[in-house]
Amino acid sequence: MAAPNAERFRDAVKSMTDTGFQKEIVVRVLKKLLKTYDDNWEHIEADNYSVLVDLICADDDSNPKERQKKRAEKKNLDSDHCNKKLRIKERGQKPKSSINGSSKRELAEVPHQQKTEAIEGKTIGTQLKKQSSHVMKEPKVERTTIGESSSALVLKNQDNHTFETPLAVMCPTVLGHSRHDGHEDAHLISGVLRASDEKLKGVLVACEGQMANACSSQAIVRRKDICTDFEVPLSSSAQGKLSFSFNSSLANGFDFHMPDIESVCKAMEARCLTTYKILEPNFSFMKLLNDTFQCILDLGSGSDEASAAFSGGLQNNYSNMQITQNQLPMSVKRQYHDINDITKGEERVRIPIVNGVEDGVFPPPFHYIPHNITFQDAYINLSLARIGDENCCSGCFGDCLAEPLPCACATETGGEFAYTRDGLLKEEFLDACISERREPLKHPHFYCTVCPIERMKMDENSAKPDDCKGHPIKKFIKECWRKCGCARNCGNRVVQRGITRNLQVFLTPGKKGWGLRSAEKLPRGAFICEYVGEILTNSELYERNNQMTSRAKHTYPVVLDHDWGTEGVLKDEEALCLDGTFYGNVARFINHRCFDGNIIDIGVEIETPDHHYYHVAFFTTREVHAFEELTWDYGIDFDDVNHPVKAFKCHCGSQFCRDTSRISRSKNRALVLR
Numbered sequence: 001m002a003a004p005n006a007e008r009f010r011d012a013v014k015s016m017t018d019t020g021f022q023k024e025i026v027v028r029v030l031k032k033l034l035k036t037y038d039d040n041w042e043h044i045e046a047d048n049y050s051v052l053v054d055l056i057c058a059d060d061d062s063n064p065k066e067r068q069k070k071r072a073e074k075k076n077l078d079s080d081h082c083n084k085k086l087r088i089k090e091r092g093q094k095p096k097s098s099i100n101g102s103s104k105r106e107l108a109e110v111p112h113q114q115k116t117e118a119i120e121g122k123t124i125g126t127q128l129k130k131q132s133s134h135v136m137k138e139p140k141v142e143r144t145t146i147g148e149s150s151s152a153l154v155l156k157n158q159d160n161h162t163f164e165t166p167l168a169v170m171c172p173t174v175l176g177h178s179r180h181d182g183h184e185d186a187h188l189i190s191g192v193l194r195a196s197d198e199k200l201k202g203v204l205v206a207c208e209g210q211m212a213n214a215c216s217s218q219a220i221v222r223r224k225d226i227c228t229d230f231e232v233p234l235s236s237s238a239q240g241k242l243s244f245s246f247n248s249s250l251a252n253g254f255d256f257h258m259p260d261i262e263s264v265c266k267a268m269e270a271r272c273l274t275t276y277k278i279l280e281p282n283f284s285f286m287k288l289l290n291d292t293f294q295c296i297l298d299l300g301s302g303s304d305e306a307s308a309a310f311s312g313g314l315q316n317n318y319s320n321m322q323i324t325q326n327q328l329p330m331s332v333k334r335q336y337h338d339i340n341d342i343t344k345g346e347e348r349v350r351i352p353i354v355n356g357v358e359d360g361v362f363p364p365p366f367h368y369i370p371h372n373i374t375f376q377d378a379y380i381n382l383s384l385a386r387i388g389d390e391n392c393c394s395g396c397f398g399d400c401l402a403e404p405l406p407c408a409c410a411t412e413t414g415g416e417f418a419y420t421r422d423g424l425l426k427e428e429f430l431d432a433c434i435s436e437r438r439e440p441l442k443h444p445h446f447y448c449t450v451c452p453i454e455r456m457k458m459d460e461n462s463a464k465p466d467d468c469k470g471h472p473i474k475k476f477i478k479e480c481w482r483k484c485g486c487a488r489n490c491g492n493r494v495v496q497r498g499i500t501r502n503l504q505v506f507l508t509p510g511k512k513g514w515g516l517r518s519a520e521k522l523p524r525g526a527f528i529c530e531y532v533g534e535i536l537t538n539s540e541l542y543e544r545n546n547q548m549t550s551r552a553k554h555t556y557p558v559v560l561d562h563d564w565g566t567e568g569v570l571k572d573e574e575a576l577c578l579d580g581t582f583y584g585n586v587a588r589f590i591n592h593r594c595f596d597g598n599i600i601d602i603g604v605e606i607e608t609p610d611h612h613y614y615h616v617a618f619f620t621t622r623e624v625h626a627f628e629e630l631t632w633d634y635g636i637d638f639d640d641v642n643h644p645v646k647a648f649k650c651h652c653g654s655q656f657c658r659d660t661s662r663i664s665r666s667k668n669r670a671l672v673l674r
């Protein structure tokens with residue numbers, strides 16, 4: 001039998017006031033509730049008075065505007081009230097009387113957000129009671145100057161008026177030191193956020209650490225009144241820690257206890273899942289902290305890591321290529337990649353990162369993509385209608401290479417397929433391709449009317465671009481594709497099947513940064529991988545290079561120029577290239593070797609019968625030992641003073657190295673080579 005109403009009223013009020021709610025508010029809200037529910041105590045007592053708690057949380061006299069505002073704030077803030085609600089839930093108080101779950105749900109108008117917070121908050125319970133209000137709004141980052149000439153980042157909340165407590169995110173060694181080391185890039189990262197709770201006046205967040213090769217120095221600011229209560233060691237690779245400090249001098253004697261980090265992580269992961277809808281199954285709050293920390297370091301130090309973290313690339317050789325220079329691989333310390341498989345499952349084989357990672361050194365971050373993807377404006381006509389009978393073998397079946405006579409798909413390669421039945425390039429075909437690269441003068445060239453490469457090299461003082469330097473006419477491989485009748489495993493489909501070799505990304509012992517190698521012995525003519533990246537137009541490439549700061553890396557995308565000779569005057573919006581800087585595959589790790597690299601690039605026609613767009617594939621030029629580095633000739637002319645860009649000091653080690661007398665060049669332009 002249920003208790004009398006007066007007793008139930010007393011119990012409800014006691015329960016709420018025990019939690020910290022003010023008695024008069026509780027009484028007022030409870031009376032309203034009883035009226036609304038027609039004295040139905042079961043609904044009120046259900047779920048530890050959750051309806052009552054919610055209404056108290058939402059209550060702000062009877063001003064609907066104010067209430068609305070408060071509700072909006074609650075979306076972003078854990079208010080003190082709501083934390084009290086958590087405490088009630090955590091105490092596990094049982095309602096005085098049971099109630100049917102469904103009717104309870106129908107009647108209890110608990111705002112969704114509050115329900116969410118209740119669930120998330122369980123782990124934190126009373127410990128986090130007032131502290132969590134700072135983390136909810138996305139801060140706006142602005143540069144400013146704080147104190148002794150420290151360049152600073154200020155994390156500004158867009159809605160400052162809703163907070164009261166100063167929250168400072170500051171660098172390192174900040175605490176307890178009195179000066180910075182005088183470097184201009186010393187940084188203090190400070191933010192002012194305000195908590196909803198009047199009493200809580202001193203939660204500070206500080207981040208501490210350093211990157212091994214980062215050029216940043218660290219801000220050192222005297223904050224005598226801060227005591228560090230709580231440190232979160234970040235991963236060893238980040239070599240840093242976040243310190244959450246409570247400033248007792250500002251806290252008005254309020255009793256604040258730092259929760260343990262596991263609880264915070266669990267609660268934040270739950271919050272990210274429910275509130276922010278971060279659905280990544282392996283989401284880790286600790287990783288988020290690490291990433292945040294890394295960004296702060298990168299941005300705060302003004303180091304190249306931040307601006308060029310998404311840099312990488314190569315250089316081209318002979319005529320049609322260039323690539324992305326990458327000077328930061330050694331210094332990036334954050335673990336962005338899966339060291340067991342840099343492709344993150346995108347390829348048929350796993351490609352591990354070896355050497356270096358054990359010392360906390362990782363390749364620069366980039367998005368791994370197994371196939372080229374258009375950045376924005378590049379137009380590629382992939383229509384089936386364009387593939388005529390002469391460009392496909394619709395009558396074939398099974399393996400075209402097993403047929404007694406070559407089909408239409410062999411026409412491009414002079415009536416002979418480029419591949420052997422073993423999936424290697426035929427000797428004669430490979431020899432001819434190597435000769436095109438190494439002895440270009442022996443081969444015919446075509447000359448653009450107006451060369452997109454020369455246009456790109458123009459500076460503001462040039463009236464018109466230089467004459468085209470000529471593009472050697474190159475052999476193509478043509479593979480069977482969708483309109484062909486053969487099978488997926490047809491021998492004339494090698495590149496499109498993707499990487500099959502046992503490759504590794506490894507830190508080279510010399511000064512070249514990361515490189516690519518094979519963990520197995522490779523025969524001559526073996527397909528290694530495609531050069532995969534974003535498909536850019538010449539205009540986009542130009543734009544991209546201009547946006548790079550002078551300290552950032554240059555990009556050296558592979559120019560798809562094999563067909564420029566047949567296209568009349570090619571506009572910048574039409575000329576295409578591949579850029580693996582931000583989105584790319586393992587080819588972005590292949591280093592340059594003058595002249596005698598053990599792999600070469602060959603254009604491959606797959607989906608498009610014209611050669612305006614095509615694939616760039618790498619094949620071995622000779623037998624390659626297991627664990628020998630894979631290198632190709634980017635085609636850099638290190639002595640060409642007209643090149644607007646200084647490439648890099650070549651450490652290829654080849655006896656044919658062309659980088660013997662270099663002239664310093666330092667303009668921020670794409671290096672386009674032939």
Ligand SMILES: C[S@@+](CC[C@H](N)C(=O)[O-])C[C@H]1O[C@@H](n2cnc3c(N)ncnc32)[C@H](O)[C@@H]1O
Nearest residue numbers: 313314325326329513514589591592650651652
């Ligand atoms: C496409 S990336 C190759 C991967 C790069 N090593 C990395 O760590 O990401 C091209 C950059 O590697 C470096 N590199 C490649 N070949 C080199 C060589 N022969 N000598 C010195 N540096 C080289 C240069 O910094 C160049 O800009």
